Amino acid sequence: SQQGEEDPQALSIQEGENATMNCSYKTSINNLQWYRQNSGRGLVHLILIRSNEREKHSGRLRVTLDTSKKSSSLLITASRAADTASYFCATVSTSGTYKYIFGTGTRLKVLA
Amino acid sequence: GAGVSQSPRYKVAKRGQDVALRCDPISGHVSLFWYQQALGQGPEFLTYFQNEAQLDKSGLPSDRFFAERPEGSVSTLKIQRTQQEDSAVYLCASSPLQGSTEAFFGQGTRLTVV
Numbered sequence: 672s673q674q675g676e677e678d679p680q681a682l683s684i685q686e687g688e689n690a691t692m693n694c695s696y697k698t699s700i701n702n703l704q705w706y707r708q709n710s711g712r713g714l715v716h717l718i719l720i721r722s723n724e725r726e727k728h729s730g731r732l733r734v735t736l737d738t739s740k741k742s743s744s745l746l747i748t749a750s751r752a753a754d755t756a757s758y759f760c761a762t763v764s765t766s767g768t769y770k771y772i773f774g775t776g777t778r779l780k781v782l783a
Numbered sequence: 784g785a786g787v788s789q790s791p792r793y794k795v796a797k798r799g800q801d802v803a804l805r806c807d808p809i810s811g812h813v814s815l816f817w818y819q820q821a822l823g824q825g826p827e828f829l830t831y832f833q834n835e836a837q838l839d840k841s842g843l844p845s846d847r848f849f850a851e852r853p854e855g856s857v858s859t860l861k862i863q864r865t866q867q868e869d870s871a872v873y874l875c876a877s878s879p880l881q882g883s884t885e886a887f888f889g890q891g892t893r894l895t896v897v
Contacts, residue, residue: 704885714826714876715888716887719885770839771828
């Protein structure tokens with residue numbers, strides 16, 4: 672019943688490389704957000720992009736949004752071992768209640 | 784408080800037992816959400832409160848699940864007659880506005896039903 676699908680499901684890269692994760696969703700959205708979750712911990716908000724924005728940057732993070740394709744991507748540049756975590760996209764719909772609907776997640780492993 | 788606080792962090796329940804999970808949101812946050820996260824999956828929406836009003840409970844899997852936020856701050860998720868498939872991490876989140884900003888998550892309660 673989750674709205675978003677993310678790919679890849681798992682990604683393993685070397686420290687210093689870039690990591691790209693993709694998210695697709697199904698309905699019209701107000702905004703899309705990316706969260707990180709370390710093993711056994713809660714989710715931490717990374718970045719929010721509104722439906723009228725196409726790209727946003729925050730530090731080593733770059734997010735793009737294509738509402739015509741109902742998809743988003745998260746790019747982490749110059750990855751570090753500390754970036755090892757699961758990454759989830761979450762959408763807030765334009766209709767109904769303002770709940771956050773999460774994707775299935777990408778498990779990123781950065782090797783030192 | 785400094786963040787969203789959930790208690791207990793871990794709960795082991797025997798099948799058929801009732802459990803109550805508590806969430807203390809960030810002070811002043813209007814919106815409060817409960818999510819269920821199975822191992823290796825993304826969080827699944829359970830229910831949403833705006834202040835004390837439960838505006839959306841479409842994600843509650845059965846009538847054994849009940850949530851309340853009587854004074855618009857602390858919330859309790861109650862699961863009656865627990866079953867093994869209820870084993871999961873239950874996450875609580877709060878936000879100051881209705882979905883237009885980020886959600887702040889607690890550390891979760893890991894429920895294991897044996």
